[in-house]
Amino acid sequence: MANVALAELREKIRALEGGTAVRRHRVPSGVAGIDGLVQGLPSPGIVELHGPWGGGATQLGLELVAARQRQHQQVVWVDARSTFYPPGAAAHGVNLGELLVVRPSLDRVGWAVEQLLRSGSFPLVAVADPPTARRLRTGQLWALAAEKGQATAVVVTHPKFGRDGHDRAEVPAQVRLHVSRTDDHQREVVVLRDRGAGAAPPGTRVRL
Amino acid sequence: MRALAIHLPAFRLERCGFHADEVAGLLAEHKSAARLVALTPAAQAEGLRLEMTAAEARATVPDVLLHELDADGERQDLHEMLTRFTALSDQCGLFPHLPAPPSDPCRPVTVVVGAHTAPVFGGEKALVTEARHLAEGLGHSCQIVLADHKAVAAALAQHGDDEGVFAPGTAAVALSHLPIQALRWPTESPKRRRVEALFAALQAVGITRVGELARLDVASVAGRFGEEGVQAHRLARGDCPAPNADSSEPEPLPQASVRFPDPVSTLQPVHFVLRGLLAQLSQALAARDLAAMRLLVRLGLERGAPRSVWVRAGRPTRNPARLESLVRNRLEGVKLTAPIAELRIQVDECVVDTGWQPGLTDRAEASEPLPELVARLADALGEDAIFRPELVERWRPESAWRSCSAVTSTEKNQIGLFRPRKKGDVDPVVVQERWERDIARNRPSLLLDPPMPIRVSQGSALLDDRWLPVQPLEGIERLQGEWWAATAFDRDYLRARLGDGTAWLYRESGQWYLHGWFD
Numbered sequence: 228m229a230n231v232a233l234a235e236l237r238e239k240i241r242a243l244e245g246g247t248a249v250r251r252h253r254v255p256s257g258v259a260g261i262d263g264l265v266q267g268l269p270s271p272g273i274v275e276l277h278g279p280w281g282g283g284a285t286q287l288g289l290e291l292v293a294a295r296q297r298q299h300q301q302v303v304w305v306d307a308r309s310t311f312y313p314p315g316a317a318a319h320g321v322n323l324g325e326l327l328v329v330r331p332s333l334d335r336v337g338w339a340v341e342q343l344l345r346s347g348s349f350p351l352v353a354v355a356d357p358p359t360a361r362r363l364r365t366g367q368l369w370a371l372a373a374e375k376g377q378a379t380a381v382v383v384t385h386p387k388f389g390r391d392g393h394d395r396a397e398v399p400a401q402v403r404l405h406v407s408r409t410d411d412h413q414r415e416v417v418v419l420r421d422r423g424a425g426a427a428p429p430g431t432r433v434r435l
Numbered sequence: 436m437r438a439l440a441i442h443l444p445a446f447r448l449e450r451c452g453f454h455a456d457e458v459a460g461l462l463a464e465h466k467s468a469a470r471l472v473a474l475t476p477a478a479q480a481e482g483l484r485l486e487m488t489a490a491e492a493r494a495t496v497p498d499v500l501l502h503e504l505d506a507d508g509e510r511q512d513l514h515e516m517l518t519r520f521t522a523l524s525d526q527c528g529l530f531p532h533l534p535a536p537p538s539d540p541c542r543p544v545t546v547v548v549g550a551h552t553a554p555v556f557g558g559e560k561a562l563v564t565e566a567r568h569l570a571e572g573l574g575h576s577c578q579i580v581l582a583d584h585k586a587v588a589a590a591l592a593q594h595g596d597d598e599g600v601f602a603p604g605t606a607a608v609a610l611s612h613l614p615i616q617a618l619r620w621p622t623e624s625p626k627r628r629r630v631e632a633l634f635a636a637l638q639a640v641g642i643t644r645v646g647e648l649a650r651l652d653v654a655s656v657a658g659r660f661g662e663e664g665v666q667a668h669r670l671a672r673g674d675c676p677a678p679n680a681d682s683s684e685p686e687p688l689p690q691a692s693v694r695f696p697d698p699v700s701t702l703q704p705v706h707f708v709l710r711g712l713l714a715q716l717s718q719a720l721a722a723r724d725l726a727a728m729r730l731l732v733r734l735g736l737e738r739g740a741p742r743s744v745w746v747r748a749g750r751p752t753r754n755p756a757r758l759e760s761l762v763r764n765r766l767e768g769v770k771l772t773a774p775i776a777e778l779r780i781q782v783d784e785c786v787v788d789t790g791w792q793p794g795l796t797d798r799a800e801a802s803e804p805l806p807e808l809v810a811r812l813a814d815a816l817g818e819d820a821i822f823r824p825e826l827v828e829r830w831r832p833e834s835a836w837r838s839c840s841a842v843t844s845t846e847k848n849q850i851g852l853f854r855p856r857k858k859g860d861v862d863p864v865v866v867q868e869r870w871e872r873d874i875a876r877n878r879p880s881l882l883l884d885p886p887m888p889i890r891v892s893q894g895s896a897l898l899d900d901r902w903l904p905v906q907p908l909e910g911i912e913r914l915q916g917e918w919w920a921a922t923a924f925d926r927d928y929l930r931a932r933l934g935d936g937t938a939w940l941y942r943e944s945g946q947w948y949l950h951g952w953f954d
Contacts, residue, residue, distance in 0.1 A: 278954075281936015285880040285954035301805070312882035312951060313824035313836040319880065323824045327809070327841055331816045339816060348805045355881075376802070385954075407935060412908070 251401075251423065254379070257294025258287070260435045261404075264416060265427050269401040270350070271373040273380045278406035280385050283414040286319055287406050287435070288353050288383045293320035295351045303327040303343055305354040307336045333358050337365030344372035344380055353381045357398075366398045409434070437550040437559075437603070438585035440530065441520070441566050442578040442592035446544040447473045449575050450512045451502045459500040462489055472504055517546065519569055523562065524549040530589040545593060547585040559600045582606050587673055590617045606673030611646030618645060618667050633663040645671045657724060662787040665724060689719030690781030698737040698774030702766055705734075705778055709762060712780050713755040720785065726751035729784040732762055734769070735777030744769055747842065749810030751786050761807070765814055813842045830916040831924060832950065833884045877909060877930055879939045879951030886941070886948035896933060896940075898949070905940070906932040914941075 253267035261267075268274055268291070278284035292302045302325075304311060309330055313323050327349075331339040336357050343352045352373075357365075373380055382398050403420040417432040445455050453459040458481050461473040469489045481496045492499050513529075521527045526549030553562045559581050570577040582588040582601040591601065591609055594617035601609050610617070615637055619630065637660070642648050648656075649671035656668045691712040695704065720727060727748050734742040746765045752758065762780070803811075813821050822838035829835045890897040896905050910929035917923045926941040930953065933940070937953040 279935035280881075281933060281938050281952040281954050283936075283954060285952075289880060310881040310883060310951075311824075312879055314826060314832075315878040315880040315882070315951070315953075316824075317826060318878055323826065323836075326824065328822055328824055328838070329812065329816070330820045330822075332820075335816055339812060342808070342812060345802070346805075346808045347802050348808055408932075408937060412932075412937070 253423070256291055257297065258290050258435075260416065260433045261287075261291070264418060264431060264433045265402050265404070265421050266425055268351075268379045268381070269423060270379045271377050272401040273370060273373060273382060273398050275382045275384060275398055275400035275403040276406055277384045277403065277419070282407040283435075284383050284385065284406040285355065287404075287414070287416070288355070288381050289316050289319040289321050291381055292316075292326070292351065292353055293322070296322045296325055300350045301325070301327070301348060302351045302353065303329060303349045305329045305331070305336065305340055305343065305352065305357075307331070307333060307354065307358065308356045311355060337368070340380065341365065341368050341372045343376075344369060344378045345375045347376035347378065349376075349378055351379050351381060353383070355383045356385060357382060370399050436585075437553075437581065437583055438526075438588045439523070439548040439550050439562060439566060439579065439581045440585065440588035440592040441546045441548065441570055442543060442580075442589070443545070443570065443575045444543040444578065445475060446513075446575060447504075447509060448475050450509065452574075453500065453502070455576060457500060458483075458496055458498065459502065460492060461504045462501050463504040463506075469503075471501075513544065516573060516575075519573065520546055520548055520566070522569070523556075523566055524552045526551070530585065543593065545589050547589055549585075550581055553581075563600060582609070583673060586670055590670075593617065604673075607649055607671070610671060610673060611644065611649060613645045615643055615645060615648060618648075618670050629661075629663050633660055633667060636660060637664075637667075653724065657787050665787050688782040688785060689716050689723075689725075690779065691715040691719075692777060692779035694735075694777045695775065698776045700771075700774045705766065705775060706763060708778060710755065710759055712778065713758045713762070716780060716782060717753045717755040717758070720753040720782065724787060725782075725785040726753045726787070727758065727782045727785050729782075730758065730762065731781050731783040732766070733777075733779040733781070734771070734775050735779065736771065736773040737776045738773040741777075742769065742771065745783060745814065747810035747814055749807035750804060757807075761811070764811060768815065809841055818842050830914050832878070832914065833882065835878075877912070877953075879953045881954045882939075882951040883949060886950040889940075889947050889949050891940075891947040896947070896949075898933065901934075903934040904932075908932055908937065 251269060251272065253265075254270045255262050255267045276284040276287055292304065295302050304316075304326060306328055307330075311328060311330075316326070317323055329339055329343070336354075340352060340354050340357065343349055369380055372378075380398075382400065400420065401422045402418075405417040405419050407415055407417075409415050414435045415432055416435060418427045418429055420429060421427045421431075443449070445453075447461060448455075448459060451459075451461065453475055455475050456477050457475055458478045459475050460471045460478050460483060462469045463472045464470075465472070465486075471483060471485050471487045471489075471492055474483055474485065478496070478499065481499075483492055483495060483499065487495070489501055492501065517527060517529070528547060530545040530547045548566065550559060550562060553559045556562045556565050563579050563581055566579055567577065570579075578592045578595075578598050580588045580592040580595065580598050580601065582591055583603055583606045587606040587610065588601075590613065591606075592598065594613045595609065597609070616634060619634055637648065642651075648668055651668065653665065653668055656664045660667075693708050693712060699705065716727070716730075728751055729748065730746045732744045732746060734744070736742060744765055746758075746761050748758065748761060809821055818840060819838070821841045823841050824836050825839050827835055827837050891905065894905055895902040897903075908930045910927070910931075912928040913926070914928060915923075915925040924943065926943045928939065928941040928950070931938055931940055933949075938949055939951040939953065941948050941950055
């Protein structure tokens with residue numbers, strides 16, 4: 228009893244001092260293959276889905292969004308390149324009626340994502356092809372904002388390409404996955420990075 | 436302001452020389468026949484009804500006196516009569532009726548006159564007498580009431596049994612026994628529908644007399660019946676500015692301003708005075724039971740044109756602390772070209788304050804309510820940058836969806852993202868299921884708009900300065916349409932492996948395009 232009271236007091240003192248330890252944990256993603264691969268999504272935290280154009284990274288992002296919607300959670304999709312296609316998203320199970328889409332200008336993407344993560348209104352903020360995070364110094368801000376809002380950012384990135392070219396976003400992701408298509412047109416997800424307890428070693432892969 | 440209402444219940448027939456005791460009616464061409472459009476009370480008593488044809492009327496009452504409606508003549512007579520009544524006051528006009536006429540076949544006319552000229556005629560009673568002489572001199576029977584406000588006077592003249600002068604402050608008592616429909620005020624679409632819905636709702640809950648409405652608490656009326664309900668309630672209590680929106684000036688929305696003795700170059704002094712100004716606004720809103728939806732912040736500069744900034748509240752509020760937070764946040768991003776000489780804040784949009792409660796799916800971790808977050812982002816990024824997508828049945832792929840604003844408006848009074856469905860809305864689940872079943876089978880997750888022209892040659896495509904092999908996977912799907920317009924399209928779509936990914940390509944007029952990625 229005394230121990231419980233002391234623990235509560237410590238927690239309150241930490242809160243008053245502004246030094247509350249961030250409680251990180253993994254939440255089930257709702258996509259069976261991903262949960263088996265990396266034991267869910269870090270919350271708060273950042274997940275990066277990287278892969279070639281047409282490789283299936285966006286599709287995986289949409290499936291994560293749809294899974295959260297099935298749990299009656301509010302989700303937002305930040306469409307940095309104005310390429311989000313609602314009929315395609317609907318085909319992947321996204322409930323468009325309860326999806327908020329934000330299309331900021333490229334120079335406001337970092338700020339918009341930070342606001343959405345920090346607000347705490349959205350447990351999952353999906354960001355498609357943000358501009359180079361390093362240049363905008365937004366990566367760290369996103370991480371802090373995700374901690375404040377207890378949110379997960381799913382960042383979909385692609386290699387530089389044509390007029391939509393951009394470098395891969397340097398976001399401080401706890402989990403970085405590579406998504407591509409195999410010769411038999413299946414999607415393959417490979418762990419590039421996974422930080423945390425019970426992390427999957429790089430190179431672990433699964434077919435979806 | 437006190438006003439005189441002169442109600443002429445049988446103006447249309449009396450101007451044609453008919454008396455209320457005569458069995459008479461007016462005919463007009465309608466639905467390919469001459470039909471009754473106006474009747475005297477005596478004709479109604481004989482069983483004649485509106486919309487009857489002339490033949491049916493004569494068959495029912497052979498001696499009926501029928502006169503063809505002269506619409507132009509009626510308008511001229513009305514104008515002439517109003518001109519005569521201007522002898523009573525410079526403020527003279529018609530008090531419009533609801534456009535739907537069927538409830539009253541005589542189509543009455545009510546003239547309202549400002550009573551501020553009463554001393555000229557020797558008092559209010561003398562003014563009433565003078566008005567009666569004028570009306571009867573023109574051959575019209577009338578019911579005349581002088582009361583605190585023209586809407587009250589008109590309601591008493593149209594629906595009450597008593598006439599004459601009602602002393603100041605007695606309007607509520609005089610109105611209390613009238614049927615609730617007496618409060619119905621004229622208005623144009625689309626408000627008309629809301630007003631009619633209000634009175635239907637009042638009757639549905641058993642409120643049939645004006646006095647019953649007046650006894651209700653204003654907060655409960657506002658919560659249940661909205662802005663129109665509050666207007667009706669004020670009228671019922673006889674203490675309102677008239678809800679007669681068609682003929683009266685709307686009351687200006689609250690505003691507050693401060694002029695700096697010396698123009699300021701930083702926002703700190705602005706923040707200093709902000710709380711006081713917003714407290715003033717809040718009090719003004721509370722006095723009218725309103726809540727702000729949008730504020731206009733106007734910064735008067737020492738040089739050049741003033742800078743205006745709109746601040747959305749996201750959800751109705753008159754809480755000064757919340758408004759201050761929103762305004763401060765918005766002003767942070769404003770770049771000024773000169774020192775600020777004046778700060779003016781005015782309410783740009785408001786609604787009746789009906790309170791607010793969080794949504795069922797709102798998170799406990801949220802540091803600010805979702806509507807406010809959306810409003811703040813819309814202010815910073817532009818209203819079009821935040822939306823809720825909705826599928827549209829169009830064959831042209833880039834037109835197969837549309838964006839619905841997610842920003843709060845006074846019409847919706849809530850975030851568009853989770854707005855409740857209205858009657859007539861197509862069930863979005865049905866639309867989505869249809870798309871999933873019929874059309875969206877093989878649509879890409881990313882769409883390039885406009886499509887990117889690419890060179891294709893011998894099974895390879897030039898993309899990003901590299902020749903990549905193209906391996907068809909599915910197709911060809913022909914999409915064509917809008918042949919009647921200059922935007923006609925005729926495309927052969929192909930789902931193909933392109934490099935390491937799956938692309939959506941199409942060919943039109945011999946040219947290949949990359950339209951999207953099955954990413």
